Amino acid sequence: MALTDEQPAVPRPDVTPHGHGLRLDRWDLDAEAHVEAWLRGRTDPEFRRWNTPLILETDLAGARAAMVRQREQAAAGACAPFRITDAERGTTLGHIGVNMIDRTFRTARVGYWTLPEARGRRVATRALALAADWAFTELGLYRLELGHALGHDASCRVARTCGFAYEGTLRGAMFEAGRQDAFRDVHLHARLATDPSPDLDRVLARG
Incomplete structure (x- = not known):
């Protein structure tokens, strides 16, 4: 992808x-x-x-309010949220978002989750590969970061499979589970637009 001085596009x-x-x-x-x-x-x-989100949703009203906030941020170009779906049936499998979009430095932070019934099918891996390629081509971003709590081995594997290299450990960079008065370490991964794209089809074929 050719690099220019232009600002990233609005999603x-x-x-x-x-x-x-x-x-x-x-x-x-x-x-x-x-x-x-x-x-x-x-x-x-x-x-x-x-x-540990800043605001915990506990009912449908809270969920809808969170989705409204997300839609407002997306309209402002600060993020690009996606519902992960099965391509044939349209079934909801989870969520992935390109968040904290910085148009000056052409960076963003990727986050995702999957529903229980979607786990064990490499849904997060496939969704991350799609979202990363889209962010580099559609938005013109240069660097994508991905952070996960220390010990979250499944997320670590997803990141590495999708070409997000491990760059180090951020001390006390996120809340402990269920708390906002204690912190835990985070593994930082990142992928650049100039990094080679992983051969995901070959990885998925291995099962």
Whole structure:
């Protein structure tokens, strides 16, 4: 990808990255099933084990409010949230977002979660590969970062498989599970637009 001095593009809502059996669609606030899936994912014990949002959603109203905040940030160009779906059936499998978009330094932070029934199928790996390629080509970003709590080995494997190199450990960079008065370390991974793209099809074929 050629590098220029131009600012990254604003995410277009009509663009839905797809491939590897997935489609990255938009969350629809008017679709009750979307709000329910969001709440189920964000209240899942495995999600709460590794993430402590500033505002914890506990009911549909809280989930919808969180989705509204996300939509407002997306409209401002600060993030690009996607609903991970099965390409054939349209079933919601999880969420992935290109967040904290910095248009000056052309960087962003990627985060994701999957619903319990989607785990063990490399959904996060496939979604991250799609989102990264989209961010580099559609938004013109140069650096994508991915951070996960120390000990989250599954997320570490996802990052490495998708070409996000481990760059070090950030001390006390995120909240402990279920707390906002204690902190834990974070593994930092990153991928540059100039890094070689991983051969994901070959990786997935190995099972």
